[in-house]
Amino acid sequence: MASLEQPILISFKLCPFVQRSVITLLHKKIDFTIEYINLRKKPDWFLEISPLGKVPLLRVKEHVLFESAVINEYLDETHGERMLPEDPLARAEHRAWIEFSTSLFNAQHQLTQARREETYYKIEEDLTKKLAPLERKIGDQGFFEGDSFSLVDSAFAPFLMRSQIVADNIGVDPVSDYKKISKWRKNLLSLPEVQKSVVKDFEDLYMEGIYERGGYLADQ
Template sequence: MASLEQPILISFKLCPFVQRAVITLLHKKIDYTIEYIDLQKKPDWFLDISPLGKVPLLRVKDRVLFESAVINEYLDETHGAPMLSQDPLDKAEQRAWIEFSSSLFNALHQLTQARREETYLKIEEDLTKKLAPLERKVGDKGYFEGESFSLVDSAFAPFLMRSQIVADNTGIDPVSDYKKISKWRDNMLSLPEVQKSVVEDFEELYMEGIYERGGYLADL
């Protein structure tokens, strides 16, 4: 049973933004509980406390935090060694890349939903273009920068995991042409906090969703 001091994460099993928070909780070794909801049948109590009607939510005592980047910064500032730079300019740049990671989630999601080949190829080209500046920025030591895990790593890890699952199941891998991102992905997916950040049948659930949508990618 969770104590009153233990945060409660409200989640949906396939949400990459929830996964960001779980990775940070695990990396920081923070005791927490997780509660899953069905986004197709959102409970009234959830709608009452979620201003945007989205996950993740983090319940801390009698207060509720929303937006994954905000949740992660709260966890970072209240537990253990900081995972963002203490230099204001460096921290701002890290926050900018965290925001950028959301555009990769959106592009990959659109890729899995595209029904026509023409649409699929356009989205694939857009995703590939987005990866080019990331390749230039990523370090060559297995992390986003430096030799330690940061909030930028936890922000990108869900995209890196999903891109690997798509590659393993369809042979389509937008990351394959980028050596530093590929190395980064291999390292991220080897970390316990990333491996344990999803439910055991996550890959099956994720691919089921792609096949059920019946898009172009599902037929490859």
Template sequence: MTSASPAAPLVLVSHALCPYVQRAAIVLAEKGVPFERRDIDLAHKPDWFLQVSPLGKTPVLLVHGQPVFESAVICEYLDETHAPALHPHDALQRAQHRSWMEFGSAVLNLIGGLYNAPDEAALQARADELTARFTQLESVLGDGPYFGGTAFTMVDAVFGPVFRYFDVLDDLGEFVRWPALPRVGAWRQALASRPSVVQAVRPDYPALLRRFLQARPSALARRVAGSAPAGA
């Protein structure tokens, strides 16, 4: 595809590994909204992409060709325009869910810090920070299965892609001490089997992620090189 001209009313301009893209794809799926996914290569950004993405980032949602950028904004737009609502009705609860979405973005930044850590000491420091963040989550989670209880919400759409990283990372080291986090673990499992979460990436996502991790000048890349993929 060489242009931004939309073939469908909604086009999600995407990158195969991007967790922010996954949020939007999950929200679209939860709402049963058909959309066209258009993957781009972020290492070679096409001109049409730079014209619709002022920050040069995925995701961008094209709505009848009109671009909306920033994943949180895309998700909010979709929640305002398509049922079922994925935010609580109560204004305070809704604000709190948005707060935890921001927390999810902070966790994604830590994961980036983990896979870019240049040496084992930095890797361990980032791993400890991640465990601390998941420990905070453990203390706010209820009986589940989802963040706010029985209903799947926007916070779940944010954390599905967060947990997905660990399906690959757990094979490379014990970065997060999951056994001490039973509620987080149960939440992770519930999200891993949610169809919208499963379908937000291509089947070759684990292999693509390993290749991405291995290509970085990092301590983790050396671990990828020395390990076999799960099931191999």
């Protein structure tokens, strides 16, 4: 393990939930160390400090935080200008949409694993339906709301990045049916904190994973 002089983010290279926290750390300009582990062969030290056996973990001094939404709120509360609204009701609404983003990650991941055509299109239909209320909610300035980057933006950016990669490599893109989400995706993917939140060969690794699974999507 690295030293604890600065926060240590324990990560897996392809995990979208880790990426959320990397984006927030970069946006906040927080010095941190990132340590990658192999989730197929988790180190004993990791299992000892991870209650759920999952990434991300953020080690702060002798404390260990888990769950990306919790990690991001801690970073937001302790560093720089707040990314969640000050108004309690607006803040709760942002938290709800952050939770909603998890359902999109789940559907996106299921698409990469579906083997049968029927199963694949059922999942794709579900994903497309989930995008409809998001299209109605988000603003038209390239961010979730208003003209500034929020924790909701950092929560959705990994989903949007993966959707763009699949669109570029396979030509499947449910997001393209939604004008505001497409604009949101283009803007977020242009931001340095989003571009630098993954390893340099991330696109290749992500596509390799899809092809290795040999599902219906890989044959498109």
